[in-house]
Amino acid sequence: MAKTAANSRPLARRPDNSAFKQQRLPAWSPMLTGGTVLPFFFFMGVLCILLGVWLLLTVQGTYEIKVDYTEAGTCDRCYELRNLSKKAHEPCTCRVNFSLKENFTGDVFFYYGLVNFHQNLRRYMDSRDDGQMVGRLKNLKVQSHPHPHPRMQLDSNNDCICYPVQKSKLHSATLANKLLLSSVLVISSNQSPSSYCHPFIHVNKTPIAPCGAIANSMFNDSFTLNYHSAVGKAEAVPLYRKGIAWYTDKNVKFRNPSMPNKTLPQVFEGTVQPLYWQKPVYQLDPSDPNNNGFVNEDLIVWMREAAFPKFKKLYGILNRNHPVFRDGLPAGDYNYPAQYFQGRKQVVLSTVTWFGGQNHFLPIAYMVTGGLVLLLAVVLTVVYVKVGKGRMNLPD
């Protein structure tokens, strides 16, 4: 059939003589030989070295101090306390002194750091409910039964009262969790928070808010920083405790659940606080009512899982409106159950450059790479001149 059609026209099956079909598209075919590659090598080498030098100079202008307070100063007492599970819930305050050798100029960032804390553990990472955090009521608690277990709820509150939170602006220590993990009951019948939160999803069928392992293990040491000037009088270092989270997190990813005509605590009725917590989520920041609930910035910062087991998280930014704090920043106080993860805690004070914190790796890497590329370029040149050139240039 097709044949007859073809027969009618001679050469009907002749393929098109187009550049594409004949694989003759105009093409650039670079040759990787000494001649073509060398300029690139030299250019790259010089570029890397220059960049490296520039970065290095930039990094030189930054300051950083790390203070490990796990057992330092008076914190050894807290450390021991935390090691005894019986007394783990007792509040504990401690003080560590350190001095800055030089003035930290510019914006100073106050971080808390944890070492050997695996926030990136897969099971840990997965244990969260973004739907709850974004303020979805149905992820918060069971909607069909607004008050399913009022008594239970009361018990929870009592629980909370049993471990009163020591609130102090400057020297405060929150209490560590003490509940045994085995006491957590998992009831799968009620799925209101995402099942990803397992096993931190319910306490006695009451949903936990915020649920999941990440929220549960939120870092709750609090710090105050006092500056002991030469004059002797200690002066509190003012820190901005807000504006430390991503703007999008604060405004999009984390929203408080809202119900018409209800206050935050009313909305959270029917949920319990995480097991390790001393106070419910809507009371995290007594100083600012708008910094409570899921939009609490400490919570938001904590919920962004760190990439490495050794990490730091922003705690505050130096308020430079105070005339004293153009530069110096002394000590801190803290408490946190470091023993459970065999880790260490530290405080980091640091200024930053335009490309991040104080990190000497990048400039050095640039310079080494640049050097290496130049070295190879030289080798290649030698080889090329001695060997390749004669051969590669074909006689005309």
Next chain:
Amino acid sequence: MAREFGEPGGLECSKVKKRSKKKSKKENKTRTVYSNILYDHVKGHDNPNRHYADNKIKTTKYTLLSFLPKNLFEQFHRYANVYFVFIALLNFVPVVNAFQPELALAPVVFILSVTAIKDLWEDYRRHRSDKEINHMDCLVYCRRERRYVEKYWKEVHVGDFIRLRCNEILPADILLLSSSDPDRLCHIETATLDGETNLKQRQVVRSFIDQDCDFDPSQYNSIIECEKPNNDLNRFRGYIIHRSGRRDGLYKENLLLRGCTVRNTEEAVGIVIYAGHETKAMLNNNGPRYKRSKLERQMNVDVFWCVVILLVMCLFSAIGHGLWMFQYGDQRPVFDVLSPEGTDMSPALSAIYLFLTMIIVFQVLIPISLFVSIEIVKICQVYFIHQDTDLYDEETDSTLQCRALNITEDLGQVQYIFSDKTGTLTENKMVFRRCAVAGVEYSHDANARRLAAYQEMDSEEEECVSRGGTLPRRDSVTSHQSGRVVLRSQSTKSHRRTGSRAEAKRASILSKHTAFSSPMEKDITPDPQLLDKVNQCSIQPLGQLTHELSDIMEFFIALTICNTVVVSSPSHPRQKVRMRFELKSPVKTIEDFIKRFTPSRLTSGSNSSSSSSLAAGRSAQKTGSSGLPSPSAENTLLRLEEEQHPVHHADLQKAFSPVPDNMEGHLLASEDGELRYEAESPDEAALVYAARAYKCSLVGRLPDQVTVELPHLGRLHFELLHTLSFDSTRKRMSVVVRHPLTDQITVYTKGADSVIMDLIRPPSSDDNKSKRQRKILFKTQNYLNLYAASGLRTLCIAKKTLSEEEYGSWLKSHLQAETAIQGREELLFQSAVRLETNLHLLGATGIEDRLQDGVPETIASLRKAGLQIWVLTGDKQETAINIAYACRLLDPEEELIILNADTQTGDPETISLTQEACAVLLEESLHYIQSKFLCDLPEHTARALRDDIRTLDMPPTLVHRLGLVIDGRTLAYALDSSLEDRFLAVARSCRSVLCCRSTPLQKSMVVKLVRNKLKVMTLAIGDGANDVSMIQVADVGVGISGQEGMQAVMASDFAVPRFQYLQKLLLVHGHWCYSRLANMILYFFYKNAMFVALIFWYQFYSGFSGSAMIDQWYLIFFNLMFSAFPQLVTGTLDKDVSAETLQDLPQLYMNGQNSEEYKPYMFWMNMIDAFYQSIVCFFIPYFAYADSDVDLFTWGTPITTLALFTILLHLSIETKTWTWLNWASIIFSISLFFTVALCYSVSCPICYPPSNPYWSMHRLLGDPLFYLLCVITPVVALLPRYFYRACQGSIFPSLVQVGRQLDKLSPESRRNILSQRSMCSAKLPLFPFSGPFPKDYAPSAQESHACKRWDTKDSKQPMDQLRPGSSPQVTESKEGNPNQSIPAASQDKTLPHSEEPHSPVHSFQSCSAIQFDSALDSPDFKMVNWIPSTPFTQRDCVPLMSLSACDLLSTGRGEGRPTPNTLDSVEAEDPSCPTEGSLSTTLL
């Protein structure tokens, strides 16, 4: 094509009830077909035909409903798919899940659906074509309406009666019951089945022949019993049982096959025997073939290694996790999470879970998209191959077809080519060249000049069209020292394609429907001498002819009628010329005829060459009424039983119905010179055309009669009694006719000289006549040898006269044989053998089968490409050798080793003797080769090598300048398992191997042997049915879509229109396909490993918990989307070297042969590189972000980006040519990634648990650190590879890179370099940096030191020659011989031995050269003088030992060495060549 026909439906018009015949035919070995007219419904209970398949064809695999399950089921036959589904399902298990389960399904669903869509589309196309075919119309007899009604093909059933009209396509396999043709014939064209365009005659079943009136289906009540459906197109057996109980045999001549076209016949009626899928055409249609290419096999090994790596990585992680858990002991850290059940998990248990999780996370390592990508790339490659205009043949308007879609890259790795000769190397256009009749040679010089003229026209045109940039054609006639070579080149010349392309094209377009008749074949210039004699004998009365003249007449008669040629006239190409009635009818004419020729005819009987027993008177009486039916007894035998030939009645009737004279005149005028002959094989046509040149032309052929026009005799009608058709065992065909002049029963036999000469009646007495006979025999044999030596196909023509008694007794047995159902072929064969004895030799013909265009060039360049070319042919040795010389397969410079074993008897003892003899023979050859080529090696290496040579470990490059010729009989022994190793050892050290007279089975055995034992890639190319088995056995089968039908094409993987296209197909497309695919596969492995390793490194920082810093979406779509397109573009379009350079430098092909693009170590190098790069891509961001407050995904996203950049840049380094498509695809990839990432990270803050990428990408883009990383990381990651490539390009460029440099030059300088390369004869300068080379081309490690030396030396040279940069003066190297500079035949292979001035070759060459000079310089040199002295000729003319004999003949320069003509002297050393003679041995 055949697939496109068919379908069933219900015959619904018959409503009458009939009794039922209960019989289940299922278990029977035969099929019984009844007429459907007898039953009211086709599928009714009572219809015995109801079990047979109907005519509806369905080539689709799926229906709408079954598509999904069936397609999935088929896809799951692939292990990879099962694996990926398994992984996806694993994700649904909560303890081990790594991703969002739905997301994890994405890749596998994607892959499955891509394949499913492809399948669906293919199936839809099949469905469309099925539908079209099923709805074609045909006429089916309707019982109710008592007439033929139009029905769809699909409504046809077995048992239906079908009326066929002219030019209709047959809907099913139909038994022919009636035809409007007066001869009860039906002509069909079988082009769709076998590609043969000539008409085939089909006969009405015997018992229906005499039904003059229209066939009435309602009267039909016979039962047909025949074979079960089978796919043998050339076999149909069965019988028809009439109501009377009489049985008649049914043969393939009665069966019309589905898909053929009815021609020349106005109407025919038949009954459907096989329908739909049971037709022979459909059974023959196996669809495309699936082979697994070498590259894919290699790839699968590496996929397996990937699995191993994956498991190791998973195991490592699992153990790591267990230990990590263990270190915490009972005190669980706060960040540890329990199992969902809330229970503590033991480290061991969580390690086990983790193992499964890691398999999910690392799944990308097994490249899921690789399989799909490879398929896509291959489809594109096939598309491009199809589109290549260089592979398009204008003459036949056909392009190359890839029938196997998945082995394109095998084309680039072929090492051995096995080629058929006839039709493959040659055009299979036979031209009559010369003949010898009655011992006199007629050289047809004018004919030769005519052919040469075609040749010249051709070459002129070639020069005009020769494109710039190609190699300057080397003149093949340049001054060679040896006169023989000059001579050779002349004959070579005539072998070359004659007839300019344009003319051939014109001719082919004109004669599209007529096979085998280009003007060149048709116009034969008669030899004046012979023409004189022919004229002479027509002047003289027939009876007074001398023996010679009568032989000449008989010779031409035999040429004319001993064939199966069908005559048609040009004005109606498909119209049979119906000469018969007009010619034989008028009484007047016959009377004239008798009057005119009576004197001669009256005497002719007594004078006929055989001692006829027929009385002259009787013959006179008979001839007087020639054309009338003879009432004699033998006639009764002839006309079988009731089957009186209707013809004869017709004759009688017509005889008395006067036909106007002018009508005959008119016909005569139109017919002369314009008749077309359609032959089944081209040499038949050539012979008929040759005879026509001598005015002896075939004007008509009917099944029982051949009409011949003889000079001055007018038309003669030979009553055709039998045609014993050609078969390859007998190698001859015969016709039995009643000679109209003598009325004797005469057998004309035509066949291969070897068999015919044996069947000639030996001259018995010593009288003059038999002396003369002996002389004729002897002379003819000499001429035959001469023909063979000059590359002509020889045929012997003989005849035999039978007495009526002899014929009668033979006829009886023959009829028995014909009607036998069991073992019919065997019986017919024996019957034929009984008849063809005691023949009288008439003459011999030499037909030239011209080489196809460009064959020598193609072979030369394929050989330069490192391909071993073996020719396996069924032709005789001499012809084969000469064609081999003509196409430069053998080189005059080469020595030939000829292995011939002769066995006359077949008893086991002899066979074992021969076997031993062969063993010794092969040993001898080995020794010979060793002594010849090892002599220049240091003693110890030589010894080492000598031990090696017998084993197959011999380095494959150790190929000498030797040609091996082996014939079929010897091959049979050599292929025995005890000898095959030795045979191979000999064969592979020869540069060319020629197997003659080999059967199809032997061909395939040779291919199989080489493929299996040497572990090489083989390609078989052929055009005929006898090559099918070889094509199927080879790794790559190529069919030539030529004139010998489609069977080879149907069996092949690739079909090319001409042999010469093989060059571009292999050298260019094969190379490209291979290098593209190999690079793509390697890149795939690299890419996946690199990406997965990133996550692996992260496990060290995440407690081996299986968490990934790369978001699950990126992880899953990275392979499928972000990085998929550039590699597809590169895999499809990348050209490492341009097509021109690849063809100019065939050596580049070795790249693929040695698998240099993809060696096993390269996989590991790529893996190491992948791991290195992933380390860089992981740790640079790691250190850059260490100690910072970065969160997981803000850190992971740059890593993904960096990996993407690195991977794309890596591809850029590996990409050789950049077209806009490459740029576009890379830009597209990057922008796709960023677009997707940006959209993804703003789309929904909570939708993708557990990851929460919200705004991370946007934030990242505002981070300067990200850009700093983007600069340094790819640089560091790719530095080693880039540096390596740069070094490789400058210091030790591979051959391919040199080729690429050539590409960059201007055309002129390219040409300069290339021509310098091939012309210079200076010694090779040493390269200062040749150091790295041996490493690159090193032989396998276990080879001995000595071999290594050899190997490097041998294989390096072509490379060195290619170092164009360094050396304009670099060359082929020493082509050796100081006294012989032979540019024409220059060989690129440099042979070490030729450096040795005292090597045996040299002395030998010089000695033979001297002789040739003296012999050949005289211009009037006659071939006759020297041909018989060639060694192999002598083989034929000396009666061979009655027992068995193996001969080893080592002859220098093939045909050239003068050897005395007796057997004894073969044993004697040639005095002129002492070194040589000691090596030639004859084993008796």
